[in-house]
Amino acid sequence: MTLILGLRRPQSKHHQSTRHQSKHHQSTPHLNSARAAAGQSLTRRASLSIGALACALSFSAATAQEPIRLGFMDPLSGTFASVGTSGLNVLEFAADYFYNSKGGILGGRMIEIVPLDNKQSPTETQLQFRRAVSEELRIIFQGNSSAVANTLNQTIAKHNRRNAGQEVLQINYAAVDPILTNEECSFWHFRFDAHAVMKLDVLTDFIAMNDELSSVYIIGQDYSFGQVVADNTIRLLGEKRPDIEIVGNEFHPIGQVKDFTPYVTKIASSGADAVVTGNFGADMVSLARSIIDSGLDVPIYTFYAAYDGITATLGADGKDRIRLIHTDRANPLASDERRDFYRAFKAKHPDSDITQSRLANALMMVVQAMEQSQSTDPYDIAVQLEDMRFTSIAGDELWMRGEDHQLFQPLYISKQTDEGIEFDADNSGFGLLTEYEVGTSETITEHSCRMRRPRR
Amino acid sequence: MFEVFVFATLNGLVTGLLLFMLASGLTLIFSMMGVLNFAHASFYMLGAYFAYTLSAYLGFWGGLLFAPLIVGCIGAAVERYGLRRVHQSGHVAELVFTFGLAFLIEEAVQFFWGRDTKNYQSPELFDFALFTLFGQEFSAYRGFMIAIACLIFGALYFVLTRSRVGIIIQASISHPQTVANLGHNVPLIFMCVFGVGTALAGVAGVIAGPVLTTFPGMATVLGSIVFVVVVIGGLGSLPGALIASLLVGLLQSYAIAADVGMPELLHLLGLSFDSSHPLNDLWTLNLPQIAPVLPYLLLVLVLIFKPTGLMGNREQ
Numbered sequence: 001m002t003l004i005l006g007l008r009r010p011q012s013k014h015h016q017s018t019r020h021q022s023k024h025h026q027s028t029p030h031l032n033s034a035r036a037a038a039g040q041s042l043t044r045r046a047s048l049s050i051g052a053l054a055c056a057l058s059f060s061a062a063t064a065q066e067p068i069r070l071g072f073m074d075p076l077s078g079t080f081a082s083v084g085t086s087g088l089n090v091l092e093f094a095a096d097y098f099y100n101s102k103g104g105i106l107g108g109r110m111i112e113i114v115p116l117d118n119k120q121s122p123t124e125t126q127l128q129f130r131r132a133v134s135e136e137l138r139i140i141f142q143g144n145s146s147a148v149a150n151t152l153n154q155t156i157a158k159h160n161r162r163n164a165g166q167e168v169l170q171i172n173y174a175a176v177d178p179i180l181t182n183e184e185c186s187f188w189h190f191r192f193d194a195h196a197v198m199k200l201d202v203l204t205d206f207i208a209m210n211d212e213l214s215s216v217y218i219i220g221q222d223y224s225f226g227q228v229v230a231d232n233t234i235r236l237l238g239e240k241r242p243d244i245e246i247v248g249n250e251f252h253p254i255g256q257v258k259d260f261t262p263y264v265t266k267i268a269s270s271g272a273d274a275v276v277t278g279n280f281g282a283d284m285v286s287l288a289r290s291i292i293d294s295g296l297d298v299p300i301y302t303f304y305a306a307y308d309g310i311t312a313t314l315g316a317d318g319k320d321r322i323r324l325i326h327t328d329r330a331n332p333l334a335s336d337e338r339r340d341f342y343r344a345f346k347a348k349h350p351d352s353d354i355t356q357s358r359l360a361n362a363l364m365m366v367v368q369a370m371e372q373s374q375s376t377d378p379y380d381i382a383v384q385l386e387d388m389r390f391t392s393i394a395g396d397e398l399w400m401r402g403e404d405h406q407l408f409q410p411l412y413i414s415k416q417t418d419e420g421i422e423f424d425a426d427n428s429g430f431g432l433l434t435e436y437e438v439g440t441s442e443t444i445t446e447h448s449c450r451m452r453r454p455r456r
Numbered sequence: 457m458f459e460v461f462v463f464a465t466l467n468g469l470v471t472g473l474l475l476f477m478l479a480s481g482l483t484l485i486f487s488m489m490g491v492l493n494f495a496h497a498s499f500y501m502l503g504a505y506f507a508y509t510l511s512a513y514l515g516f517w518g519g520l521l522f523a524p525l526i527v528g529c530i531g532a533a534v535e536r537y538g539l540r541r542v543h544q545s546g547h548v549a550e551l552v553f554t555f556g557l558a559f560l561i562e563e564a565v566q567f568f569w570g571r572d573t574k575n576y577q578s579p580e581l582f583d584f585a586l587f588t589l590f591g592q593e594f595s596a597y598r599g600f601m602i603a604i605a606c607l608i609f610g611a612l613y614f615v616l617t618r619s620r621v622g623i624i625i626q627a628s629i630s631h632p633q634t635v636a637n638l639g640h641n642v643p644l645i646f647m648c649v650f651g652v653g654t655a656l657a658g659v660a661g662v663i664a665g666p667v668l669t670t671f672p673g674m675a676t677v678l679g680s681i682v683f684v685v686v687v688i689g690g691l692g693s694l695p696g697a698l699i700a701s702l703l704v705g706l707l708q709s710y711a712i713a714a715d716v717g718m719p720e721l722l723h724l725l726g727l728s729f730d731s732s733h734p735l736n737d738l739w740t741l742n743l744p745q746i747a748p749v750l751p752y753l754l755l756v757l758v759l760i761f762k763p764t765g766l767m768g769n770r771e772q
Contacts, residue, residue, distance in 0.1 A: 077563075079673030082571040222745060252712075256748045258677055259471050259668055261598075262712040265463040268592045282671050285573050289669055295585055295593030309573030313669060351570065428575070 067112040068105065068376055070095075070366075071137035073128055073152070074144045076117035079255045080281045082308040083144050086355045087173070088115055091141060093345050094360040098367075105367050106374065120144055122151040129155050133168065138378050139366065141359070143174025143193070144280075146225040150177065150184065157186050160454070167454075169378035173362045176303075177224045181406040185449035188378065190385055190405045192362040194327055196228045196278070196303075198445055202411045202438050203301055203325040204236040207244075207274065210299075215245040217272035219263060219287065221279055222251035229278035229303075247272050255283060260290035268296050280304035285313050292317040299323060306330075307355040311416060312426035319430065322416040328357040329394055329412050330432035331421050337393040342423055353425050358409070361392045365400065379456060397440050404449035411438045459590035464713035465706065470598050472705025473605030477660035478678065479685040479697040480612055481653030487629050487692030488649050489539070491547055494554040497679035498561035499654040503527045503661025504670045505569050508576040516579035524658035531654025535647045558675070566672045578666035601663050608656065609698055616694065625649060629692075684755045690768020699766055704751045711750050717742025 072091055074084030095111040104110045114137055116128040125148050132140055142152055149172055160167040170189045172180065176196040180189060207213060218233050220226030230249050237244050247270040250263060257263075264287075267275060275298055279287055284305050291300060292314065298321075305314070305322045314322060333339050338357075345354050354360075369384035370376055386402035392409075399408045414432035418424075421431035482496045506526050507519035514522065534557065542553045578597045585593035616622040628635040628642050636642045661674075668674065685704050689696030718741045722728060758765060 077566070079671075079676060081566065081672060082573065085571045251745055253745075253748045255673070256677065258681070259467070259474075261470070262464060262467045262709045265460060265467060265592065266713060266715075269460050269463075269590070282573065282669060282673055282677075285671075286669050289667070293595050293597070293667065295588075295595070308571075309575065309671070312575040313573050315575065315577075351572075426572070426575070 065104070065108050065110070067110040068370070069112045069114050069135075069137055070363075071114050071116050071132045071140040073116040073118050073125065073132070073140050073142045075120035076115055078119045080120045080144060083281050083355075084117075084120075086308050086352055087143060087359060088113070089349055089352050090345070090354055090356055090359045091363060093348060094341075094363050097341060097344055098360070098364065106370060106376070111363075111367075116140070118142075118148060120148060122148055125151050126155060129159075129168075133159065133166070138167070138376065139169045139171060139381070141171045141173060141362065143172060143356070143359075145223075146175040146177030146180070146228075147223050149175030149180060150224065153180060153184060153186055153189050156188050160188055164454075167378045169381060171362050171366060173359050174356060175225075177228055179224075181404040182448045185404050185447075185451055187382060187405075187451055187453050190362075190382070190400065190407070192358050192365070192407045194409065194411055194443060195406065196225060197232050198443050199303065199325045199411060200229065200232045200236055201445070202436075202443070203276075203413065204233060204240055205438075206323075206325075206413050206436050207237065207276075207301060208240040210274075213241075213244055213273045215247045215270070215272050216274050216276055217248040217250070217267045217270055218246065218276045219248070219250040219252070219267070219279075220277055221254040221283055223254050226251055226254075226278050229276070233276050252283075255281070257283065257286065260287045261294065263287070264290045264294045264296060267291070267298075268294060272298060274299045274301060276301045278303050281308075285310045288314055288318060288322065292321075297321075301325070306416065306432055307353050307425045309426055311424075311430050311432075312428035314416065315428060315430060316418075318416045320415055320417060323435075324414050324416075324432060326412055326414065326432075327409050328354075329396075329410075329434055329437070330414060330425075331423060331434065333422065334395045335393060338395075339422075341393055351427070353423075357392075357394065361390070361398060361407075361409075364392070365390050365398070379454065399440060401444075401447075403451065404447040405451075406447065408440050408443050410440050411443055412436070459592070460713050462589060463592060463594075464709045466594060466598075468706035468709030469702070470601055470705070471709060472702035473602055474660060474664055475678075475682060475685050475705055476698050476701035477605055477608055478657050478682045479689065479701050480608065480694060481656035482682055483686050483689065483692055483694060483697045484612075484656075485650055485653040486686065488625075488646055489543075489550070491539075491550040491554070492683065492686075493653075494551065494679075495534075495557035495561060496554075496654070496657055497675040497682055498558045499527050499531055499657040500661040500664070500678060501565060501672070501675040502530065502561060503658030504576065504665030504674065505565055505574070505661075506658070507662040507665055508569075508574045508670050511576065520659075520662050523662050524655040527658030527661070528651040528655030532647050532651030534654075535650035539650070540643065540646075558679070562672060562675060569672075571672055574665075574670040576665045576670040597667065601667070604659070604663055608659065609694075612656075612694060681751060684751045688751075688755055688758050688765055690765025693765065693767040696765055696767025704754070707750050707754065708747050711747035712744045714743045717745070 072088050074087055075081055076084045092113045095113055099105050100110050116132055118125040118128045129152065142149060152170055156168050156170050167188065172189060172191045174193050176193055178195045178197045181191050181195060216237065218230045220229050234246050248266060252263065277287060284302065288300060288305060300321060301323050303325060306324055342354055365385060365388055366381060368390065369381040372384045373380040385400050388400045390398045392398055396410050401408065412434045413436040414434045416430055417433050418430045420433050424431035478496060478500055482493060485493050503523050507523035510522055511519040538553060539550060542549045582597040582600055584596050586596045586599040587594055616625065624635065624640055625645060628645050632642050685700045686697060689700030718739050722739060
């Protein structure tokens with residue numbers, strides 16, 4: 001938009017001021033409301049003194065039981081806002097459900113989740129990280145976009161080197177670029193999702209089992225994760241089913257494509273029997289919509305094609321066609337504990353779903369590490385998390401490998417259907433039914449991480 | 457290869473005509489008020505969301521009828537109670553106003569409808585393939601999109617050039633004082649034009665919502681490209697907007713379909729680079745990858761060689 005504005009000569013000079021003014025506008029309401037509030041309280045002297053007293057009382061109570069504040073950094077506005085917001089819902093609810101409603105942790109301290117909106121941009125991530133540091137948030141949950149996770153990983157590593165005693169811990173619950181627990185691994189980063197190659201290993205196993213397939217089209221967003229998906233699908237399918245031909249390998253800019261039909265035209269003319277994509281958010285739903293609208297009847301193997309309105313939008317058209325590789329079993333659920341958690345969440349958020357139950361796993365493991373070390377210091381938590389074994393509420397056995405900080409958990413491949421669905425997605429009647437599952441021990445892969453551990 | 461070309465043309469046509477529905481309103485408003493309406497794509501989004509809500513009660517056709525009306529009324533109100541007051545402070549203030557409005561609408565949409573993708577579907581009436589070519593279906597709904605866009609262009613062109621209303625509108629663009637002296641209510645005309653312009657964006661939203669998915673980012677995705685179209689076509693020119701829309705739509709569509717790039721070009725020149733070359737990313741670049749940037753490249757070229765745009769005659 002800057003570019004376009006610059007064209008009109010009379011206005012081009014003013015563009016900078018435009019920006020400033022609009023920012024200014026945003027801040028004025030706060031000032032006004034603050035003034036208004038001040039005015040009000042002045043007129044009510046009596047209530048003021050009572051208020052001050054109450055304030056002082058609660059303040060002294062707060063210092064004794066200061067809440068444990070955890071940052072949640074993900075896009076909460078913009079194109080990918082729905083993904084970030086649903087994650088925030090799950091994390092906030094999990095904190096209340098498991099801990100705050102039961103008297104808190106570490107002897108009665110509550111958990112407070114602080115949302116940090118990074119708009120899924122690496123630049124904004126740096127700004128939000130500064131904010132987190134200034135607000136003394138020492139643990140940051142972050143998941144969406146591997147590009148952002150890489151930025152945060154490097155920023156945190158640098159920050160922690162320079163600010164001993166002020167370290168920050170990155171709890172990565174969804175960014176799946178393998179380098180985060182390989183070449184770029186860090187003592188301050190823990191991944192609670194399976195990385196892309198682990199998932200692709202299972203997904204290509206599943207694809208290889210389908211004897212009817214003879215060609216596959218790969219399409220993805222043009223950034224680190226999309227490229228990892230493409231490269232590894234080609235490599236793994238080449239090993240497992242050399243007879244399957246890769247008839248297309250396409251990248252498109254992330255969050256920029258208005259209409260996927262031109263891409264679908266290419267997919268159709270390539271004669272592909274199946275599509276593999278790592279797309280998420282609006283890019284995923286638009287792609288699937290276009291494939292369905294073009295009457296192309298091929299299975300779509302995906303990572304993120306469910307919830308946040310995607311399942312409802314694809315509905316019956318996506319039935320038996322959309323398949324997902326994921327870490328969170330949706331249907332059938334294995335334990336009543338997990339069912340209760342789901343029902344309680346639905347009671348509070350009827351229009352939302354537990355989209356990423358691994359957020360609950362991550363939170364529970366972090367809390368266990370805090371309880372074991374009786375500390376909220378990132379170093380102590382990190383030491384406890386290493387090689388932690390944990391049974392999730394779904395009954396899954398989890399293991400956090402100490403060497404590279406990668407969590408191992410069962411992986412599932414599910415399909416979108418309306419049959420045998422106990423917990424649907426988007427209240428659409430459609431949901432995910434698990435077709436194939438791989439146990440924790442079978443997902444363990446090698447790593448190339450040489451971790452530099454801080455000395456204490 | 458031929459089938460890809462045919463479908464690329466059709467896809468480009470659909471995208472281009474959709475862009476035109478937005479660009480026509482924007483260029484109309486610009487030629488009247490001399491201000492770029494940054495919130496234009498937001499009215500497009502409002503159209504989709506209103507239609508989504510209305511379609512639950514009145515069906516798709518009710519949405520198509522009433523959603524643009526609501527959007528148009530909101531647009532007219534914005535002009536009457538917002539822009540007109542801000543106008544006294546000059547163009548910059550107007551620009552800032554529409555800029556802020558765009559953010560406001562996006563936040564309002566997220567507040568009222570939530571951040572999830574909305575399940576807004578095309579009517580069942582169009583759930584068939586208009587024709588099947590080389591084993592690929594061209595959905596009837598896309599045909600409907602093309603028809604609506606052509607209808608809008610025809611109607612707009614007729615009204616603006618052949619009807620009395622059009623004469624008054626054109627006159628109040630170039631000689632507002634004279635038109636006012638002749639007894640016409642020029643501010644009312646401005647308000648109506650703004651209302652109609654935003655209603656057109658609303659129509660685009662209503663019919664694009666089911667195909668391009670209805671989500672809070674839909675305005676951002678389309679916002680900047682509409683400005684590119686209007687500038688390439690020439691600010692204020694309706695035929696220019698049509699040509700530029702089709703040009704941008706087809707350009708992107710062909711670029712995606714064409715599987716050529718630097719490797720092929722280098723091969724032709726008899727050059728090759730190994731993958732460890734520092735500029736490896738550049739040598740492996742292909743056309744589909746840069747397709748979304750091409751309109752911006754075109755914009756730069758147009759501005760260098762014909763700063764008024766293809767059909768624009770506005771003096772800077």
